[in-house]
Amino acid sequence: MESANSEKSRPNWLSRALHDDSTSLAFFVGAAVLIVLGVTEGLIMVIQFVFPDFLAGIPWLVFGRIRQSHTNTVMFAFLSMGQMGFWYYVIPRLTGRKLYSEALGVISAILWGGAVLAGVILELFGFSQGREYAEMIYVIDVAVIVVCILNIINLFMTISKRVEQNLYVVVWYIAGALMWFPLLYFIGNVMWNPPSGALTGINDAIFNWFYGHNVLGLWFTPGLLAVSYYIVPRETRTPVYSHFLSLIAFWGLVIFYTGVGGHHLEWAPIPYWLKTIAVAESIGMSVTIIAFLFNMWMTMRGNWNKVGSSLPLKFVTVSWLAYVLVSFQGTQEALRSINLLTHFTQYVTAHAHLSLLLFGASAVMGAAYFCIPKMLNIAIWSKKLANIGFVLYIIGFSFFFLGFLLVGLTQGAAWVHIGLPVWTVLPGIRPYLALRAAGGTVLWLGFIFFVVNILATVIVRKPVSVPSQSEVKSNTGLVPDGTPAD
Numbered sequence: 001m002e003s004a005n006s007e008k009s010r011p012n013w014l015s016r017a018l019h020d021d022s023t024s025l026a027f028f029v030g031a032a033v034l035i036v037l038g039v040t041e042g043l044i045m046v047i048q049f050v051f052p053d054f055l056a057g058i059p060w061l062v063f064g065r066i067r068q069s070h071t072n073t074v075m076f077a078f079l080s081m082g083q084m085g086f087w088y089y090v091i092p093r094l095t096g097r098k099l100y101s102e103a104l105g106v107i108s109a110i111l112w113g114g115a116v117l118a119g120v121i122l123e124l125f126g127f128s129q130g131r132e133y134a135e136m137i138y139v140i141d142v143a144v145i146v147v148c149i150l151n152i153i154n155l156f157m158t159i160s161k162r163v164e165q166n167l168y169v170v171v172w173y174i175a176g177a178l179m180w181f182p183l184l185y186f187i188g189n190v191m192w193n194p195p196s197g198a199l200t201g202i203n204d205a206i207f208n209w210f211y212g213h214n215v216l217g218l219w220f221t222p223g224l225l226a227v228s229y230y231i232v233p234r235e236t237r238t239p240v241y242s243h244f245l246s247l248i249a250f251w252g253l254v255i256f257y258t259g260v261g262g263h264h265l266e267w268a269p270i271p272y273w274l275k276t277i278a279v280a281e282s283i284g285m286s287v288t289i290i291a292f293l294f295n296m297w298m299t300m301r302g303n304w305n306k307v308g309s310s311l312p313l314k315f316v317t318v319s320w321l322a323y324v325l326v327s328f329q330g331t332q333e334a335l336r337s338i339n340l341l342t343h344f345t346q347y348v349t350a351h352a353h354l355s356l357l358l359f360g361a362s363a364v365m366g367a368a369y370f371c372i373p374k375m376l377n378i379a380i381w382s383k384k385l386a387n388i389g390f391v392l393y394i395i396g397f398s399f400f401f402l403g404f405l406l407v408g409l410t411q412g413a414a415w416v417h418i419g420l421p422v423w424t425v426l427p428g429i430r431p432y433l434a435l436r437a438a439g440g441t442v443l444w445l446g447f448i449f450f451v452v453n454i455l456a457t458v459i460v461r462k463p464v465s466v467p468s469q470s471e472v473k474s475n476t477g478l479v480p481d482g483t484p485a486d
């Protein structure tokens, strides 16, 4: 913990920059700025699918390079920084302690943001290790691991000095993600082999997908579910229905998620037993999901009317519902008979967006709209813009997702049932690709509205309006946005 003496001895500019929650704010702002790059890359790609000559001849904008830069930007810049912003906000509040070191935290945010930005730009110029979700080059991997260690020091030191005796379930999930990710990243990126960051042959595929799915299941899933476990009870003023069910869902992740990597390789020559374990564990994940669904559903009982009036709750409700949906979809997709139809198609990418976008991005946006006004004691710059952004986001996503599904199912059906080669299907799927591009454009706009609103909130710092008497009386947990409720 930084002492009062050390605060006094700081130069003025440093004291202004380093205050409570400055780490959280730095991570959130980084996430908001960098998502502009991520979604714009996505937009370029959906247009390229309809008009393959779009931006042709510019080497750093060819599909293969943008795609990896897109996935790494949305995952490691936006979602990761967003979830870390939330963790740095929530851990001090749930432990009753100030953050161990805001200075260390801000350094972590700058290092992470700078390193990942460098990594994804270098990918556009062809510097890539070419393994899915592990593309960033070695030096960037080292920076990622350094920040993970700084996070562990900062957040675990805060937790270890806690005055609140209960270890809330939110803290469990965050602690899990903090510990698992560096190990996973180290193994998945084969960091003991710097020249290539890879093994050889089929072993490399097994390692890559052990990492590939666990980065989703043991980094983003616990990190982002923590948002639902915190914001749903806070905004509905109802405790989580069952601590026990939360722990079943937590341990379910640990037990079942760790072995599912093989379901990405059902048609690759990996050992058959590895595939069978992966399919069985994918089915086992249903236990986790049912426990989570029941818990959230019961917490929301009698509270659904609050969703309309709370912006963070809107995003977070979409997030946890999407998590449930995508997990059931994933369990089906893992079955061999269905995977045969879907694997080599864009159905998988539909699933990827239902998960990382609708579950993940919604959680980050809900968290940003919840935490930033509270930590700065200000109001959201424009609630109207935020609500319009939300509607665009949902409508845009629906058409975008439908386009992906239709493309994927057509590709799969043509391949499995009629044995048509890929190129013959292309004219038939073009209308669906166009639908996806149209939805994607609206979705892109939804993200831009979010970014503008968050940055304007931080820069303009609109004062909180005092709630009227009637609002206070009828307070059923509908805290007006921006009212500090901590």
Ligand code: HEM
Residues within 6 Å of the ligand: 038, 039, 041, 042, 043, 044, 045, 046, 067, 070, 071, 074, 075, 078, 346, 348, 349, 350, 352, 353, 356, 357, 360, 361, 440, 441, 443, 444
């Ligand atoms: C935070 C928001 C987003 C997230 C988390 C996200 C995530 C992803 C991921 C994980 C993939 C790789 C999927 C796979 O390998 O199966 C991907 C690919 C892709 N994304 Fe996104 N994305 C986001 C936003 C967007 C937007 C706004 C657009 C379009 C406007 C878009 C268009 C695409 C396209 C066209 C692909 C390549 C599809 C393919 O190769 O078949 N994404 N995205």
Ligand code: HEM
Residues within 6 Å of the ligand: 132, 216, 217, 220, 221, 263, 264, 265, 282, 283, 285, 286, 289, 323, 326, 327, 328, 329, 330, 331, 332, 333, 334, 335, 339, 342, 343, 344, 348, 349, 351, 352, 353, 355, 356, 360
């Ligand atoms: C019960 C839970 C889940 C199961 C059983 C499951 C299963 C699957 C399966 C079978 C695939 C397709 C593999 C293929 O044919 O190539 C897949 C892909 C994917 N899943 Fe899930 N999924 C689950 C939940 C999630 C969650 C919560 C996330 C995000 C946090 C997620 C993100 C993804 C992504 C990004 C891909 C695309 C990977 C690629 O690039 O090929 N899934 N999942």
